[in-house]
Amino acid sequence: MKYLPISENLFIYNRKNFVSGIKANSVALFYASDEFPRSGDQTFLFKQNADFFYLTGIDQEQSILLLYPDCPNPLYREVLFLRQTSEHIAIWEGHKYTKEEARKASGIQNVYWLQDFDAILQSIIYYADNIYINTNENDRYAHTVPYRDLRMLQELRAKFPLHNYERSAPLLRNLRVIKSDVEIELTQKACNITRDAFVRVLKFVKPGIAEYEIEAEIIHEFTRQRATGHAYNPIIASGRNAIVLHYNDNNQICQDGDVILFDFGAEYANYNADLSRSIPVNGRFTPRQRQVYDAVLRVMKEATQMIVAGAVWNEYHEEVGKVMTSELIGLGLLDRHDVEKQDPKMPLYKKYFMHGTSHHLGLDVHDYASRYKPFEVGNILTCEPGIYIAEENLGIRLENDILITHDGNIDLMADIPLEAEHIEGIMNG
Template structure:
């Protein structure tokens, strides 16, 4: 038996919650984007009624007035494809009637290696409750199974990601026509948010980074409260979420519409690294080997820019390569329902994977940070850039910024 819970609802203040964000695995399996829901899967259940069951919070007039419409059973059947839909108050009785016919109970826990829970989340609390009531069952991890399932994207998942990419591209072009010396980073963020809402994105995929000048050397800059000055470059890292699937875009543009000679050289170097890195995103590529090769490409570009000395590179400690002074983050991550999607770091890339490609060069002494990022789908014939239609060449960016 496997049991999956919807995500927790988190209190923001007093009587107010943060906007609800569904548990990615629960949404992947059920298509249900509603709080206080449970999915139970028991293929070998002796009672055929309970092989696949969805439990939902039962609505009433009070909930309808204060919170709005909730799924009816029929709507939930249509959205999920699950025929057996019950109200949540039936869960304990149904579970108790069948759990003794299962030896192994699979529980969904967050095993993303970037995540360290400080507070027990719903699945962990649920696991402790089950152990208290049914101590002699074997409790298993659902996460490794979902890790291998979710990383291979279906056609509908690719379509949703492509839509998120397209909306993101439209927002970027809008920004290109808006930016000029004297605008504030938050004004640019407002333009992006406007375009996302106008096209019915479900929100930002993550907190947008609008980092002008020296702010661009802060990798996760989120203040977005400074004025953009003539002569500076703005580093953008923003993207739309659509249908709970995410895009992930980075671009760097000149505030005044023209790169300086030095800015252009750094920009073109990053773009070359991105294109050579993208070519390696094919089925069979191994994560660590890929990043090692990207490091060699980046090292060559940094030498060309005068940022690294060739002789020093020849003597460097392989475990602490010198390029990391100017390019300190990874080049790629999996993308999907989570922006940093759950996937194995040790499994070769496969057909159906969607990965970002996002090299960058950050030069504190020049108050300059350049990052360029597109989203890449691995196919049978190589790969497909889902952001191929979004301006990326320096001249194209400049032309749009200077068009009437």
């Protein structure tokens, strides 16, 4: 891993919170992510299962966590299983965790090699009543690939059909959404790296630069500061490309007079930043570009003030919609009389602002959380309004990451240039 070591206390704390919520006399099993084939003899870069990392801090393939707090054999109440390395693996793939390194990283004292898993599970499973299995229950995900947790569930049901099977996901949904101090620090680190990449880009952009050249500047800064890489495929969308919400071809030349919409973030220690900015290619907004930019900025500032503990998801987005509607009327994009007659279920502002204002952020960029639960202290949410005007080849989106505290909220990206004058000043400095 490129990132610096994380205190094992984070993962000890996370496991303690998880097992406190499971039924008595239960085994919980967690599996590392699959290694996905990329070609005939290669796999994609490994990305650890977020829940597995949350509970172990182990960033390695083919690993298993077993939790059985009521196990009659104390040795098997908390067990980590790892792929055993060899001289061959060390030469061809590089270093793997030793048992002692895994103990230090996770805080789990009982570490075994993977080949011991079946025998150990067989020796204790019949003393348990329940088996907790973790599945991907993020409501943004539609299951199409039989990932490892599901395959293991099928195997377990075949071997142990009379046990009661339970879901770990609802417990983790309530736990992961509330960030501990260490998680906030890791997210802040990701934000700080993202800030430095954005400032670097501001000094680099000029007419004639290609979108992919800007992407190269971003990943250079990320890697230089120990980030694992991009939190998600970066969007560098100049001119008309900015009206494509998930544009990531990044293959066009940036033209004088256009605006570039950026949406990118660093991943550090599996925690993510998520930033959006819009800048003029030539360093100066036109009057119309500035008018739209300032409108989005005003919506962002008002929406940020609404991100507080107790806010309800749908009500929050409805209020932001009202603010956006007012700004779109001011820009001449909506007519006040048409708005008065609109169908509330199909508000007119959606023509120019078609996505949500916020999502939870953490180990997943769209972090695992309930959209029906009020915001809580410890939540980190994005705030990302945008206006997209196809007929003007103009898209403006602004986004910062907001932490909710007992005393209001904290903008984790408050030191990243946002005001139009600040951006123009750096670009022309």
